[in-house]
Amino acid sequence: MNFLKYTIIRLALATAxxxxxxxFGAGLYLSILxxxxxxxxxSYLAFPxxxxxxxxxFNGWFKRRPAKSKVEEENQAFEDGLDEEARKQEGIDI
Structure with a gap:
């Protein structure tokens, strides 16, 4: 909701x-800029x-990820162990 309020304030100030x-005759493009x-x-300085x-x-919209289940975490750990073991056998250092 805060994102919407801030966006509306920014657009209103930019429009004004x-x-x-x-x-005052600045021309269309210069007025837009x-x-x-x-x-x-x-809006940035007046509403910190x-x-x-x-x-x-806005950041919260991209951070919403479902939590991994216990089985998914165990599978991930097992796959990581297999990968590490294969790298050791091949002599690859990370």
Missing amino acids: AFFVAYY GGAIIGFAI KLHLAAATD
């Missing part, structure tokens, strides 16, 4: 900065706690 720059830079810089919370939320 775009319209202000465009109103200036609006993005100013809007994102203000929300920025951190949004980053934590």
